Amino acid sequence: MELILWRHAEAEPAPPDGDDSARALTSKGQRHAARVGAWLNRVLPADCRILTSPAKRCTQTVKALGRRYEVAEALGTESDAEAIIQACGWxxxxxxxxxxxxxxxxxxxxxxxxxxxxxxxxxxxxxxxxIEHKGADGIPYIRLVAGPDLIGKLR
Structure with missing residues (x-):
């Protein structure tokens, strides 16, 4: 199994009302989401499931990918690592x-x-x-860790 974790792009500061889930991407965040989304769209397997947090900054980030996705409450800001791992089926x-x-x-x-x-x-x-998990040894390994600056240079 492959598990690809994509952190949302840069977002505006929290609004005065404190609704963290309503934070939108900045213009820089939109550029980074577009850059990373275009690269991911080229390299992701065709059958890749795509799950996103319901927070606005995450749905805006994933839209840059240009593929169908599912909003998963288990990925929200109030979640925990165990719930996310379970939602992925890892x-x-x-x-x-x-x-x-x-x-x-x-x-x-x-x-x-x-x-x-x-x-x-x-x-x-x-x-x-x-992260990739293959083979009989059951040990996952890191396939790639990269930020938007490096991804812009990958082909």
Missing amino acids: PGHRQPVLVVGHQPLLGQVASSVLCGRKQDWRIRKAGVFW
């Missing part, structure tokens, strides 16, 4: 999955599946952390 699901979500949750998902222990690993805004 490690046994047959299809790869792309998750668009938040920090520190995505970093905790990455550390949990790679080390068996939840840690606060950082993933840059609009960054991708690609």
